[in-house]
Amino acid sequence: MKIRSIIIDDEEGARESLGNIIKNYFPEVEVLAKGDSVKDGLELILSHQPDLVFLDIEMPGGNAFNLLTSPRFGNKISFEVIFITAFDHYAIQAIKFSALDYLLKPIDVDDLRLAIQRYQSKRNEKQEFSQKIEVLLHNLKFNKSDETRKIAVADMQGLTFINLIEIIRCESDGNYTLINIEGGKKILSSKPLSEYDEMFSGENFFRIHRSHLINLKHIKKYFRGEGGYVLMSDNSQIEVSRRKKNEFMEKVGM
Amino acid sequence: MMAGKKFFLFFFPGNFRIKIFTLFFLFSGTWKIVFSQPSSLFEHFTENSGLPSRKIFEAAQSLDGKIWFATGKGVCNFDGIVFKCFNLEEGLTESEITGIHLDGNGKLWCWSSAGRIFYFENNKFSGIKKNNELGDKTGGRIINSISVDTNKNIWVSTVIPGELFLVSAENTIEEIKMASDNKFSFFIKQTTDNSFVYGSLLCKSENNKLVVLLKNDTFYITLSEKESFSKISFFALKNGEYLLAKGQEIIRFKSGKIIQRSFTEKNVEDIIVDTEGKIWAGLYLGGVICYPEGKLSPAGIINYLGNKSVSSVMEDNSGNIWFTTMEDGVFFLPVRSNLKYSSPEIYSQKGGPKTDEKPKAIARFIDGNEKLNFNGTLRLISNDTTFQDTLPPAIFISGIRIMEKDTIIQTQYDLPFDKNFLRINFAGFSFSNSDELKYKYRMEGIDKAWIYSDNTFAQYTTLPPGKYFFRVSAMNKNGIWSDSTATVSFAINPPFWKTWWFISLMIFCGAAIIFSAFFIRITQIKDREKIKAEFNRQRANAELLALRAQMNPHFIFNTLSSIQHFITTNETEGALKYLSKFAKLMRKIMDNSTRATVPLKDEIEALHLYLELESLRFKNKFEYSITIGKNVDVNEDEIPTMLLQPYIENSILHGLLNKNKEGVKGKLAVDVKKNNGMIICSIEDNGIGREKSMEINLAKIKSHSSSGMSITKNRLKILNELHQSNLSVEITDLKTGGFPSGTKVEIFIPL
CATH class of the missing domain: 3.30.565.10 (Histidine kinase-like ATPase, C-terminal domain)
Incomplete structure (x- = not known):
């Protein structure tokens, strides 16, 4: 069964090039229609009922999120979205938080292939997708550094949604990351620690050590030493690496 | 009498300003020096003139008229023209010769710092046979002096208190122990009349006494100084009187009676009276002083040779005076030709000095023929019989001037810091002659030791703030000090800016000012840095934004x-x-x-x-x-x-x-x-x-x-x-x- 898709982008060039790439490289994907605005796109989705929508974030007269929040979809969105953007860090962070997929312009064929593969491997988990969208819209509604923001973490069992503020620390475990949450709960994420470090950049998190990323709001005490170590709110003690000490001290304002 | 005369006359071109002298050298030992250009009082001899060293310990004149010097590098003699040196090659086994002495038989003796004794014979020196044994006995201790009596017994005294050795003519060495309470080393001195003076310092009794044995008399001299290891020098005058110098004190006495006392500023190393009756005293680090009238009074005293260390003074047969110094060679004071000895015919080529008198000194040496019985008299020394015939003098303070103004005499003065120029007059009172009283005084708080003085006042200018206690004591010519001292105390208050509270207040204020200046500066720098950092940050930001905006x-x-x-x-x-x-x-x-x-x-x-x-x-x-x-x-x-x-x-x-x-x-x-x-x-x-x-x-x-x-x-x-x-x-x-x-x-x- 072919993947039925729609492309929504205000720039003709972008629409055409994505359409051509799909036509040339991904025979399993069928492009049903192409839209050049939010209004246009909404009509096309409702009429074609696609499986997958390639959606440009920034468009004149409204953006991708306006489209997704349209009341005409009712409570459930029956399609998956792969966001497309030229450059927008803030939106990308929000998308990352919600574990949704995105592509950067100009389109890289390999990235597109991975995104399609991911879609194929979980096409039956429609429920999860609407939750992800919910998280995305929730996070977009609030300002940066707002404490109610959430993050979607994919583990072996599926998706877990965690408030950012509840994360105490992340510990590297090879290619996995062990996330320690308030109340002693732990989640083993299938992403490496470096990805979380990047995702949380600009947040109240600090890579205190090669294998530790901590939430600065959960520090109880700092003990001096060569690098010293910190006592976290879950009473765990984490060493501060010698090279990171100065940066750390600056960050916590000491 | 040998009539042969040697006559030297040097003629130099007139523009040659070289000091040359003509001299007559007579076998009789009488020789005269006349300076062609007498430009200074003293003639100075150093290594440049031919002396082996500048370190000269003693001088002596041998019967042939040559002047001998004991130096740091052997012995040398001077015949009026050249110095001839005697060192290791000429029989001396040691180089540092600390004493030289002519005995009653005209034989020359010298001794080294390590305690070896040498004599001069056949134009070279030889050590005495018992040198090694003597060295063992003395343990290499420094010889103070030696004397040789007419029986050729050598008497040796060392610097160790109470030690005397007799090297007899029969080559035996005998150690004569003195009483153990004798603190000062035994000294022995041969006087010009060929008698021996010998004695020791007793310190058992409260006042130090010097025991002097003159022939068979025992005589005690009370000394004003309590502690001293200074040299004792001795000189016998023609009239039967003696001069004795110890430390800063000179005493003139005749058997059993003290005639006069005086204090010097520096320790006396040697004292003589010349044929003219002048008293000469060589001082340690004080040059030479001369009492021209032959009286021990501070009036008319003349000081020569600055502050050189004069080790000995000697008058030769002609009346020239030789001064040896510890680091500056020999000084020579020729007899004033115009006064006494110059006569024109001396300088004529044909003639010669008419005088062919036999020198008196030599005659005296030869005539003296006395052997002293040491053993008999030494025991007397230990007997502590005090010879005292006067009452101690009274002392009182007669006046106190502050800033040149007389004050009513009080026992205590409390003075402001600017009234610190004091003159204290005192007077001693004695039943005999008050004029001959000597004084010692001390301002406790500034004077470290007693000051000995002939004056009846003490003066202190610009005394620093502090507490002072002045004491004064008088001594009669027999060396009896007053029973008690006259005292007065002074307190000179510091000016307010030197008081502890003012100084600490100032230090506190200074520290506060420095601290606050420091603090203000630090804050300023911090603020400036902050502004600078903020500015830089903004600028960097602006640049970034500019790029972005592009x-x-x-x-x-x-x-x-x-x-x-x-x-x-x-x-x-x-x-x-x-x-x-x-x-x-x-x-x-x-x-x-x-x-x-x-x-x-x-x-x-x-x-x-x-x-x-x-x-x-x-x-x-x-x-x-x-x-x-x-x-x-x-x-x-x-x-x-x-x-x-x-x-x-x-x-x-x-x-x-x-x-x-x-x-x-x-x-x-x-x-x-x-x-x-x-x-x-x-x-x-x-x-x-x-x-x-x-x-x-x-x-x-x-x-x-x-x-x-x-x-x-x-x-x-x-x-x-x-x-x-x-x-x-x-x-x-x-x-x-x-x-x-x-x-x-x-x-x-x-x-």
Whole structure:
């Protein structure tokens, strides 16, 4: 069964090039229609009922999120979205938080292939997708550094949604990351620690050590030493690496 | 008597100012020196004259008239012309010869610092047979003096208290022990009348007494000094009197009776009375003093040779006086020719001195023939029988002058710091003769030791603040001190600025001032650093923003996306055109971004490229025009880099693209003109206007927080701050018939 898709982008060039790439490289994907605005796109989705929508974030007269929040979809969105953007860090962070997929312009064929593969491997988990969208819209509604923001973490069992503020620390475990949450709960994420470090950049998190990323709001005490170590709110003690000490001290304002 | 005379006469050209002397050398031992150009009182001999060393311990004259010196490098003699040295080659086994002595038989003896004794015979020195044994017995101790009696017994005294050795003519060595309480070493001295004087210092009794044995008399002399290891020197006068010097004290006595006392400023090393009756005393670090009248009174005293250390004084047969010093060779005081000894015929070639008298001194030596019985008299020394025939003198303070003003005598004075010039008069009272009293006084608090004086006053100028206690005591000529001292105490108060509370207050204030200055300075530096850091941060930020403002990343990636489109649709020509224009624009931006301002020409070129790319991207959905006023010099007039681009981008994205929906083609007009020394750039569009654009934006779910416009606003502000310039922007909403019909942005750039 072919993947039925729609492309929504205000720039003709972008629409055409994505359409051509799909036509040339991904025979399993069928492009049903192409839209050049939010209004246009909404009509096309409702009429074609696609499986997958390639959606440009920034468009004149409204953006991708306006489209997704349209009341005409009712409570459930029956399609998956792969966001497309030229450059927008803030939106990308929000998308990352919600574990949704995105592509950067100009389109890289390999990235597109991975995104399609991911879609194929979980096409039956429609429920999860609407939750992800919910998280995305929730996070977009609030300002940066707002404490109610959430993050979607994919583990072996599926998706877990965690408030950012509840994360105490992340510990590297090879290619996995062990996330320690308030109340002693732990989640083993299938992403490496470096990805979380990047995702949380600009947040109240600090890579205190090669294998530790901590939430600065959960520090109880700092003990001096060569690098010293910190006592976290879950009473765990984490060493501060010698090279990171100065940066750390600056960050916590000491 | 040998009549042979040697006569020397030197003639030098008159312009030769060399000191030369003619001399007569007579076998009789009488010789005279007359200076052809007597330019100074003393003649000085050093190594340059032929002495082996500048360190001279003692001098003696042998029967042939030669003057002998015991030096730090052997012995040498002087015959009036040259010095002849005797050292290790001439029989001395040691070099440092500390004493030289002529015995009653005319034999010359000397001894070394290590305690070896040598005698002169057959033109060389020989050690005595018992030298090694004597060395063992004395343990290498320094010999104080030796004496040889007419029976050729050698008496040796060392510096060890109470030690005396007798090297008999039969070559036996006998040690004669003195009583153990004798603190000072035994001394023995052969006087000119060939009698021996010997004695020791007793310190058992409270007042130190010197025991002197004269022939068979035992005589005790009370000394004023308590502690001293200084040399004792002794001289017998013709009239039967004796001079004795110990430390800073000189005493003249006749058997059993003290005649006179005096104090010197430095320790006396040697004392003699010359044939004219003058008293000469060589002082340690004090040169030579001379009492010309032969009386021990401070009046008329003459000091020679500065502060040299004079080790001995000797008068030769002719009445010339020789002074040996510890570090400066020998000084020689010739007899005044005009006074006594000069007579014209002495200098005649044919004649010679008429005098052929046998020298008295030699006669005395030869006549003396007495052997002393030491053993018999030494035991008497231990008997502590005190010879005292006078009462101690009374002492009182007779007057106190402060700052040259007499005061009523009190026992205690409390003085301010500026009244610190004191003169204290005191008087001693004795039943015999008060004039002969000597005094010692001490201001406790400033004087470290007693000061001995013949004066009846003590004077202190500029005493520093403190507490002082003055004591004075008098002594009669028999050495009896007053029973008690007369005392007075002084307290000189420090000025208020030297009191502890004032000093600590000052230190505290000083510290406070320094601390606060330090603190203020630190705060200042910190503040300045803060401002500087903030400024730098802002500037770095501004630079970053400037770069950002130059090109919206959206534009870059969207452009690349458009090129990708041409490629996917195999439109090679379009892709090439697009790519080359994009490359041109990027190059322009990079060139411009290295400069703060660029000529208008460059800026407009970049805008052309930008607008071209944007219109290509949006499929010619809008038209644009750029017009430049005639008075604008595009090559010379400069504006900040990429200042206009964000406004143009804003017009396209928010004004024109939204407008596009309504089916009317958008128009963008860029106009540059110069007015009143100001570049005015206006960007006019026929878009939907700001209000409507805002509405649309508000409806959007916020997807990015920043916009080129806000960055540009900040940039303008920073540019104005950095360059103290006055860049400004004016935005007008254009209306036609009450409906919005576009936006006009005007940027005013002062040149």
